[in-house]
Amino acid sequence: MDDYFRHFEHRRPPPPLPYSARREALWQILATIAALLGAWYIWWRWTQSLNRDALWFAVPLVVAESCAYLGLLLFIYNLWKDQPVAIPTPVAMLHETLxxxxxxxxxxxxxxxxxxxxxxxxxxxxxxxxxxxxxKAITYPHPIDMRIHVCDDGRRPEMRAVCDQEGVNYITRATNEGFKAGNLRHAMEQTSGDFIVIFDADTRPFPTLLEHTLGYFRDPKMAWVQTPQWFYDLPEGVTLTDRLSRRLGTVGRLVGQAVERVVGEIRIGKDPFVNDAEMFYQVILRRRNRANAAFCCGAGSIHRREAVMEAALRSFAASVEKRVIAAEEEITLTSRESMVDTSLLSAIRTEAVVAEVLAPYRFHVSEDIYTSILLHSDRERGWKSVLHPTYESRMLSPQDLLSWSVQRFKYAGGSLDILVNDNPLFRRGLTLPQRLMYATTFWSYLAPLWNVIFLAAPIVYLATGIAPVSAYTLPFFLHAIAFLISLELAMMAGTWGIAGYASKSSYLSFFPLGLRAIGTVLSGRKISFPVTPKDRQHGRHLRLVRPQIAVVALTLAALLWGISALLWRDTGHSVTGVVTNALWGFNNCLAMSGIIRAAMWKPEPEPTGDHDA
Structure with a gap:
């Protein structure tokens, strides 16, 4: 086992982001201003700024801007309101949860x-x-019946041996039907606990997990609680001073110190894959609590067994009925009879029951969010969910670009598969706020479609001199700059101080994987169920970032051409156009550089000596 993570055993998670009513009010004011200025900008773009001599270029770009603006509105709605951090009192007896x-x-x-x-x-x-x-070290202030089960889909004798040595239950099965979802379903059939806690193989819970979360189930409609996932092995990187000192000695150290005195500490290699999930859990998912739309993310979640099984039964009944109706329609169309014989219909129903699978967790690559949608749409029971703000476990993050790509493609493909084949936005039972929250998630996975246009636009102008706007004049800059400045100020307040540039850059550079996921789903191919590797995959992975390298190369080449064209003065280039698109292209290249560096990243030499306990 690659136990590199033992060097980080001393790390402790940060506290949950504190709630501030004043900061929230500031965010709402700035977000409203940004939304209004954005609408003003988009209206102006459609009505007054299009280059009508190049609509083939102007229209796709303004469509992309409009799609991005819609995503912004959904994001603002998602982040609109937070709630104070509060940990409920743990329940003492089962009747308190009924x-x-x-x-x-x-x-x-x-x-x-x-x-x-x-x-x-x-x-x-x-x-x-x-x-x-x-x-086994989890504590609880009251008597509790806690049972640990290892659900091994690998059927490995060595895993069974570990379970025997640790005194926990070992569960396996003959096949891998349904992959993780099927594994969990089989485990539920072998157990009977009132509540279920789901861990991945690398999840390491803290002692307070149950003490801090079971209190939510005082609400008899609470179906599950998701806790934030904390990756304790994120590379911290090295300071610019240390890096230059190692390579250039005293001169490098002096240069590094001089630079960092001016711009602040610069860390090279810090979280190269942007795995830090604080933005997602503490800002995005946490603020979905107000809409009862915090979806399950798998590891670190606690489920009420009754809710999961009841939702499965309802889904099972609906699927059986769907099969029966389809068969009935086919028979009536073929036989031209107005009704199907009752005995035949009964036989069809029996066959449908046998053919359909009762699955507490849907057999889907994104079974977590799929099950969440299923439970949230059960209006009869009114099931609830919550994102608990305190970190209650630690996990390992992808430590190489190959593992990162496997994980991100699975997330994107699974979510898009749900959107295309079982669109939750039109699912009966979901409230309007829940639909909007789920729409935010699914819309974000469509972003590669317009992000490609944003990446290509400066290249097209610099290479051809053809502008997507009527002119790079004062009205353009007034509309664009006012919107962009207000947006940045709003996001600084809305994200509670968490730096967002790395996330935005990663979001933009994700476009090849995103396009691949979209293409896979639209072509009807199934998204596979790969297990994200937990060991570092050594080597460089530049083949995975060829599209990003191409963006950088084409942008730089187009920039050189655009500058040359200004000197020749025989093209459509203008100084303001070249400068504007050069800055735009530079930002794109900066975003691509992050993932390119990640492809070549190697961990810093680990400290010598014994591992921490």
């Missing part, structure tokens, strides 16, 4: 029973052992 008028004699007043599932396939058993050891 409806007040519950007369279920099969569930007498007793301590809560919790099943902890470690889902694993091919990960190192010694890595899973670390999570088991931490799970």
């Amino acid at each position: 409806t007040p008028d519950s007369n279920d004699l099969s569930a007498p007043d007793r301590p809560v029973a919790v099943d902890l599932f470690f889902a694993t396939y091919n990960e190192d058993p010694e890595l899973v052992r670390l999570g088991i050891i931490d799970a």
